[in-house]
Amino acid sequence: MTATPAGPTGFTSDELMEVNAARALADATTCFVGIGLPSTAANLARTTVNPGLVLIYESGTIGSKPTRLPLSIGDGELADTADAVIPVPEVFNYWLQGGRIDVGFLGAAQVDRYANINTTIVDRGPDRPEGRLPGAGGAPEIASNCGKVLMVLRHSTRNFVRRLDFVTTLGHGSGPGDRKKLGMPGAGPVAVITDLGVLRPDPATAELVLTELHPGVTVEQVRAATGWELTVADTVGTTQPPTPDELAALRALKAAEKPGAAGEPATTRKPAATGDPGAAGKPGKETR
Amino acid sequence: MADIRSLQDAVADLVHDGDTIAMEGFTHLIPYAAAHEVIRQGITDLTLVRMTPDVIYDQLIGAGLVRKLVFSWGGNPGVGSLHRFRDAVENGWPRPLELDEHSHAGMANRYVAGASKLPFAVLRGYRGSDIPTRTDTVSTVVCPFTGEELAAVAALNPDVTVIHAQQADRAGNVQLWGLTGVQKEAALAADRVLVTVEEIVEELQPRPGGIVLPTWVIDAVSVVPGGAHPSYAAGYSTRDNAFYQAWDPIARDREAFTQWIDDNVRNTEGALTR
Numbered sequence: 001m002t003a004t005p006a007g008p009t010g011f012t013s014d015e016l017m018e019v020n021a022a023r024a025l026a027d028a029t030t031c032f033v034g035i036g037l038p039s040t041a042a043n044l045a046r047t048t049v050n051p052g053l054v055l056i057y058e059s060g061t062i063g064s065k066p067t068r069l070p071l072s073i074g075d076g077e078l079a080d081t082a083d084a085v086i087p088v089p090e091v092f093n094y095w096l097q098g099g100r101i102d103v104g105f106l107g108a109a110q111v112d113r114y115a116n117i118n119t120t121i122v123d124r125g126p127d128r129p130e131g132r133l134p135g136a137g138g139a140p141e142i143a144s145n146c147g148k149v150l151m152v153l154r155h156s157t158r159n160f161v162r163r164l165d166f167v168t169t170l171g172h173g174s175g176p177g178d179r180k181k182l183g184m185p186g187a188g189p190v191a192v193i194t195d196l197g198v199l200r201p202d203p204a205t206a207e208l209v210l211t212e213l214h215p216g217v218t219v220e221q222v223r224a225a226t227g228w229e230l231t232v233a234d235t236v237g238t239t240q241p242p243t244p245d246e247l248a249a250l251r252a253l254k255a256a257e258k259p260g261a262a263g264e265p266a267t268t269r270k271p272a273a274t275g276d277p278g279a280a281g282k283p284g285k286e287t288r
Numbered sequence: 289m290a291d292i293r294s295l296q297d298a299v300a301d302l303v304h305d306g307d308t309i310a311m312e313g314f315t316h317l318i319p320y321a322a323a324h325e326v327i328r329q330g331i332t333d334l335t336l337v338r339m340t341p342d343v344i345y346d347q348l349i350g351a352g353l354v355r356k357l358v359f360s361w362g363g364n365p366g367v368g369s370l371h372r373f374r375d376a377v378e379n380g381w382p383r384p385l386e387l388d389e390h391s392h393a394g395m396a397n398r399y400v401a402g403a404s405k406l407p408f409a410v411l412r413g414y415r416g417s418d419i420p421t422r423t424d425t426v427s428t429v430v431c432p433f434t435g436e437e438l439a440a441v442a443a444l445n446p447d448v449t450v451i452h453a454q455q456a457d458r459a460g461n462v463q464l465w466g467l468t469g470v471q472k473e474a475a476l477a478a479d480r481v482l483v484t485v486e487e488i489v490e491e492l493q494p495r496p497g498g499i500v501l502p503t504w505v506i507d508a509v510s511v512v513p514g515g516a517h518p519s520y521a522a523g524y525s526t527r528d529n530a531f532y533q534a535w536d537p538i539a540r541d542r543e544a545f546t547q548w549i550d551d552n553v554r555n556t557e558g559a560l561t562r
Binding site: 035059060070072073074078079084085088089091092093097129130131134135136137138140141144166167168169170173178179182183185 | 314315316339340359360361362363365366367369370373374377378379389390391392393396397399400411412413414415416417418419436437466467468469470472473497499520522526527529532533
């Protein structure tokens with residue numbers, strides 16, 4: 001993972017992205033959380049702007065209150081600290097399809113100007129096979145059925161593309177009215193938060209428009225990192241830099257990320273497993 | 289009724305070349321030891337079914353035992369790609385891998401239909417997605433009451449489902465708790481069921497959110513303490529996140545992978561089994 005090192009401002013571009021993503025959850029009651037950056041943001045929101053935020057993970061936990069960032073959506077701590085643990089078919093049928101969840105928080109490999117998402121395959125040219133990505137996971141139905149969708153990903157021409165190689169998850173389709181035509185209950189993507197700024201769909205065209213820059217970032221930088229001719233709002237705001245409290249909370253969450261740092265059950269029994277390279281492996285940083 | 293027997297015998301009896309096999313567990317309770325026994329016995333031409341293929345299927349795919357994968361998210365959670373899965377899909381190594389790809393909601397409902405012995409399930413799903421263009425197991429159906437067009441997904445009925453659970457009693461009744469994923473549905477959808485457990489207890493004590501599978505829906509129970517490692521069993525172990533991270537460089541390299549499988553799976557006795 002590459003991240004701009006903390007400069008004279010005292011925080012990194014990733015931290016700007018994560019803090020702003022957390023702030024976007026200030027008014028939410030319930031959030032369906034994707035792993036990686038969305039999970040970082042949602043957990044930060046719980047410790048800063050929205051302590052009562054109910055986190056729902058697709059592994060079947062409702063109201064998880066982890067004290068460290070989970071590596072996977074099924075870490076034991078998510079279940080141990082949850083209000084309820086439910087089977088996976090219930091997650092998708094009763095809770096998500098049932099319209100119980102305010103905000104879906106997603107990452108993406110590729111996003112286009114209408115906030116459609118590709119996490120399935122990438123075209124690598126005529127002479128090479130399609131590059132394989134993990135696939136859909138819960139995203140198509142999260143984006144369809146949550147009240148609204150927030151997205152968080154790093155800004156580059158690799159990720160913000162003119163044309164998706166595959167539409168895994170519909171955002172706003174090919175423009176206004178597409179979601180309605182398809183009978184999708186939720187409002188769809190309302191903000192894409194990146195390490196450079198924030199894009200929001202134009203109410204008239206549904207196209208993503210640059211509405212906010214992070215401190216120190218220029219419009220030209222964002223244009224250069226976007227694969228289509230980016231529309232810029234008439235008035236572009238500047239996001240507030242992270243407060244010392246926000247930064248401290250974010251760094252504490254990440255410092256506690258290391259497995260075993262907190263909340264392990266007392267009855268841990270280390271299996272005498274078949275050759276455990278993990279013993280020699282150093283826990284690294286979450287990469288996606 | 290479930291027989292309580294060694295993992296080696298249970299796998300040899302219940303898992304055959306060419307089978308469609310589901311080894312479920314949503315991050316939690318993933319039946320690694322049973323998958324390793326499949327690798328040791330060289331059972332091949334498998335169609336693997338699983339919502340989140342995870343490292344367990346990376347190992348089976350890299351070992352060359354898999355013809356087809358039915359899934360909805362193939363990654364190493366929080367770490368990155370499943371490199372053996374990618375190498376098989378992109379380069380056909382060690383053999384080409386056919387895919388039947390879905391969303392989580394679709395896969396969960398396919399298991400529900402399978403357990404219900406219905407031909408398909410309905411959901412509001414896949415709308416606007418390209419996924420249905422690459423699979424013949426998603427279609428649409430019109431609601432006879434409202435006229436709404438809904439997604440239809442074909443039922444999944446594996447030949448055999450393998451899961452890991454915390455406990456069984458001596459009669460072979462099984463209880464699992466914590467994240468219970470789609471294990472109940474996967475088990476009830478299958479023709480044959482193998483459960484590995486952490487331990488046999490005199491009496492199963494009810495657990496909040498726990499699922500009991502009665503002995504008469506299970507074919508075999510094998511006692512394999514730590515059989516979910518590097519996944520975990522709530523109350524017994526924690527997820528070995530360091531292993532998942534350490535897997536990345538092993539799986540990136542064909543030789544390193546093959547060496548690892550030889551050293552840690554193929555050329556072992558299955559020391560965990562009894």
